[in-house]
Amino acid sequence: MEMEITKFNIDAPRWDQSTFVGRLKHFFNITDPRTALVSEQELDSAKQLVDSCRAGSVPPGTSTEQLHYAKKLYDSAFHPDTGDKMNLIGRMSFQVPGGMAITGCMLQFYRTVPAVVFWQWVNQSFNALVNYTNRNAASPITLTQIGVAYVTATSTALATAVGLNLYTKKAPPLVARWVPFAAVAAANCVNIPMMRQQEILNGIAVTDENDNKLGHSKKAAIKGISQVVISRIAMAAPGMILLPILMQRLESFAFMKKIRFLHAPLQVMLAGGFLLFMVPVACSLFPQRCSMSVSSLEPELRESIVNQYGDNIRYVYFNKGL
Known part of the structure; x- marks a missing residue:
């Protein structure tokens, strides 16, 4: 598991974005209306985990599913260009x-x-x-x-x-x-x-x-x-x-x-x-x-x-x- 996590590319799309089906799975993931109910604290924690993964320092014991979920929350709430948290209504x-x-x-x-x-x-x-x-x-x-x-x-x-x-x-x-x-x-x-x-x-x-x-x-x-x-x-x-x-x-x-x-x-x-x-x-x-x-x-x-x-x-x- 450790080897798998250290090689994990958090920014690599989970599904092939060159195909419609791949993009559909991706957007079903990040437009999930349930993510609008997630607390600000949990969103900030997700961003922290994503940033840690990008820096190559994933906390010990973190699973790939936790990383995927953190990226889902990150993509749903933070702007792809700036990384700033978007206002709730505009997401x-x-x-x-x-x-x-x-x-x-x-x-x-x-x-x-x-x-x-x-x-x-x-x-x-x-x-x-x-x-x-x-x-x-x-x-x-x-x-x-x-x-x-x-x-x-x-x-x-x-x-x-x-x-x-x-x-x-x-x-x-x-x-x-x-x-x-x-x-x-x-x-x-x-x-x-x-x-x-x-x-x-x-x-x-x-x-x-x-x-x-x-x-x-x-x-x-x-x-x-x-x-x-x-x-x-x-x-x-x-x-x-x-x-x-x-x-x-x-x-x-x-x-x-x-x-x-x-x-x-x-x-x-x-x-x-x-x-x-x-x-x-x-x-x-x-x-x-x-x-x-x-x-x-x-x-x-x-x-x-x-x-x-x-x-x-x-x-x-x-x-x-x-």
Whole structure:
């Protein structure tokens, strides 16, 4: 056991991250909503164990399972770039409890404009915090830029939701139920790029396969952010598209008409069921450590890499964020 522990690489992925199944196992692990209930003390202890393992000084008697669990807690609560503890609401492990409550309420209270405005505002506030928490920390963002991103995304969501709500007054009831998803998708296309605008404006740090920094690339930033937008929309899509169909069917039954006060809690629970699977699935669509061919980079950066390394480096790598 001692030999096994001393050779243990705490940062090596437990599952192959080049495959979808490997990434899915990884994200099921770190988005586990139960980790959101772990105490601050236990999280700090996990970080201490991870840091000790990196330094090659694992406490005697530590098992590989303890190291795997410590890394699970570390990945769920600490930022991959900075190692700083992330706020609870912004962690991916909080996406199920936080997202299920907001999604369920958005889908239930869609009929009146005040309800639409309130729940879209709550959702965008939640999304803004999640996007800021999971940004690429190598690209700092000012409070002014955060404010502009938040206001722009919230305005987009509200304009989409209220506008479509009014437009679908004469449409079939199911169409009106899909308005919240349209608003969420539109806002994601604005919120994430705006919150991470520094990466687009100044580029994102790219490295070789051994993590040696090669420069900054705007094209890499655009690729990474685009993948995050797609992932976030995919995360919400099944629940927000299929759940309205299910609820419309259920609400046609006589027993459901007698328990209208339970419709909202039911939607919240069903939304949680969708998110429990869709959060890790959506996070797994693209590798966390994104790659890009040198030939696709900006001419200046491409020339710099070729002049320095010749044809030895064909791909660059970067953290796309979540």
